[in-house]
Amino acid sequence: MSCEPNTMSRAKRWDRHVVLATLLGMGLTWFYWATLGEMVKRWSTDPRYAHGYLVPIFALALLWIRRDRFAALATRSNWGGVLLIGAAVALRMAGAYIYLSWLETVSLLPAIAGLFVLVWGWPSLRWSWPAIAFLIFMVPLPYRLEGAMAHPLQRVATKVSTYALQTMGFPALAAGNVIHLNEVELGVVEACSGLSMLFTFFALASGVVMVIRRPWLDKVLIIASAIPIALIVNMIRITVTGVLHETVGSRLANLVFHDLAGWLMMPMAMGLLWLELELLTRLFLEPAPAVARLSPLDLMGNAPGRTRASRSR
Numbered sequence: 001m002s003c004e005p006n007t008m009s010r011a012k013r014w015d016r017h018v019v020l021a022t023l024l025g026m027g028l029t030w031f032y033w034a035t036l037g038e039m040v041k042r043w044s045t046d047p048r049y050a051h052g053y054l055v056p057i058f059a060l061a062l063l064w065i066r067r068d069r070f071a072a073l074a075t076r077s078n079w080g081g082v083l084l085i086g087a088a089v090a091l092r093m094a095g096a097y098i099y100l101s102w103l104e105t106v107s108l109l110p111a112i113a114g115l116f117v118l119v120w121g122w123p124s125l126r127w128s129w130p131a132i133a134f135l136i137f138m139v140p141l142p143y144r145l146e147g148a149m150a151h152p153l154q155r156v157a158t159k160v161s162t163y164a165l166q167t168m169g170f171p172a173l174a175a176g177n178v179i180h181l182n183e184v185e186l187g188v189v190e191a192c193s194g195l196s197m198l199f200t201f202f203a204l205a206s207g208v209v210m211v212i213r214r215p216w217l218d219k220v221l222i223i224a225s226a227i228p229i230a231l232i233v234n235m236i237r238i239t240v241t242g243v244l245h246e247t248v249g250s251r252l253a254n255l256v257f258h259d260l261a262g263w264l265m266m267p268m269a270m271g272l273l274w275l276e277l278e279l280l281t282r283l284f285l286e287p288a289p290a291v292a293r294l295s296p297l298d299l300m301g302n303a304p305g306r307t308r309a310s311r312s313r
Contacts, residue, residue, distance in 0.1 A: 074121075113132050158178075186238070
């Protein structure tokens with residue numbers, strides 16, 4: 001009977017927290033409504049950020065997976081969340097002042113963190129920070145950074161794909177970002193640089209790292225390998241397209257390059273990631289639990305013929 005009032009008070013406190021979080025979430029949505037609309041528009045029109053729709057869903061699923069950690073926390077409202085929300089507002093205003101939309105959008109993350117602290121206190125960040133940090137993958141990169149990344153990726157994809165075609169005996173020659181194959185010119189334009197695959201697969205690898213139970217070294221290697229895996233898959237796509245142009249004709253090659261390859265790239269990358277996980281499992285074996293060593297006296301004391309009285313002596 002003594003535990004019943006405590007349980008009721010916890011339930012009431014939880015209800016108040018839920019109501020407060022709902023109200024603050026509605027206010028945050030209203031404040032960022034224009035920014036959210038621009039971000040969703042970018043997801044719909046730019047294939048490099050088509051994965052943006054899945055990022056909030058995965059973040060919510062991550063919170064649900066980690067719900068046992070939240071239940072163990074001593075939650076209590078903390079006005080420190082106002083500082084984080086104020087920092088987010090300042091960051092948003094700075095982005096608007098210098099016409100940098102990326103700052104306006106990324107300010108949503110500290111605002112969400114401030115909401116958690118304001119409702120449930122600082123300990124709630126130990127539970128929610130992976131989901132909040134993962135939301136960075138739904139934010140489009142600044143245009144200048146995209147351009148700075150796309151051009152080197154185009155050059156690398158062109159040179160490596162040309163070398164692969166030459167190794168297989170095809171008369172390939174790279175001129176700028178164009179691969180010449182007899183009468184065919186295979187242009188590695190910005191959309192074929194692999195930047196889209198890099199964004200999507202890096203987000204996917206980060207999500208895998210947050211879910212799996214692995215040593216920290218394995219997780220670091222998985223994150224680091226996301227970049228070369230994405231680039232390798234894109235180079236395979238370009239090389240196979242060049243081979244098809246030379247063997248079966250341009251019609252089927254264009255179909256594979258523009259349609260079929262787009263669907264097969266991610267499963268291929270996931271297959272390479274699975275192979276990496278299997279390799280790490282065999283390379284880095286977890287040590288077996290230590291077995292306690294028993295002394296001869298302990299063994300004699302546990303002998304079946306020993307009575308309780310003799311052991312007491």
